[in-house]
Amino acid sequence: MKLLVTIALTCALFSKAYPLDCVTCEGPGPCSQTETCPASQTKCVSFTAAVTLGEILTEKKKSCATPAQCLSGSLNGGIFMATINTQCCDSDLCNNQEPPALPESSTNGKKCFTCTASGDCTSTLECKGSEDSCFKSSGGKVKGCASQSFCSGALNAGRGAIVDLNCCEGNMCNNALRIGQSILFLLLVPLASFFLFN
Incomplete structure (x- = not known):
């Protein structure tokens, strides 16, 4: 019995970790493409991102991911939601x-x-669901509510940050300075979730 336990432990210690194979594609429906994941990406992921900015735009994607990217959440700027x-x-x-x-x-x-x-950046927004933080963009031109997953940058982990958010946890903690908005920046914020896994 001791010999079997010793052999099992030795095999476990010296066995090679094989890379994970994941389905990979963009868009809804069945996928036939696969990829072998890099060693740092130990999860297969399937996600749906939605942006509401006048209309609802949705993207679906399947690929490899790191454990830190296995998060869900929302970013709510009042006039948009991602x-x-x-x-x-x-x-x-x-x-x-x-x-x-x-x-x-x-x-x-x-x-x-x-x-x-x-x-006008003096309006009040009521946060929803898992939005447990207030945010403002690094330029202060966009403010609102965010889930911790957006604040931590985990959704951008390994993909390059598209939007730099400054988050805080108290009510109304993202101050009310009046700053003119850039429409280009407003479009980039909700679209950020579309590019998280590119």
Whole structure:
């Protein structure tokens, strides 16, 4: 019996970790493409990102991911909302599922400052669902509520940050300075979730 336990432990210690194979594609529907993941990406991921800016735009994607990228959440700027719903798994070709876009959530009691389309940044926004932080962009031109996953930068991990957010945790902690908005920046913020896994 001791010999079997010793052999099993030795095999476990010296066995080679094989890379994970994941389904990879963009868009809804069945996927037939696969990829072998780099050693740092130990999860297969399937995600649905949605941006509401006048209309709802949705993107679905399947690929390899790091554990830090297995997060879901929302970024709410009042005049736009970006959400991402991520499902991760850790066996070969396990990411065939298509998670739905995150559903509309009810308010959670937290409030943050937001900017209107006219550039008035003194408006109050009621946060929803998992939005537990207030944010403002590094230039202060966009403000609102965010889930911790957006604030931590984990959704951009290894992909290069597209938007630099400054987050805080108290009610109305993202101050109310009046700053004119850049329409280009407003378009980049909600589209950030579309490029998280590129």
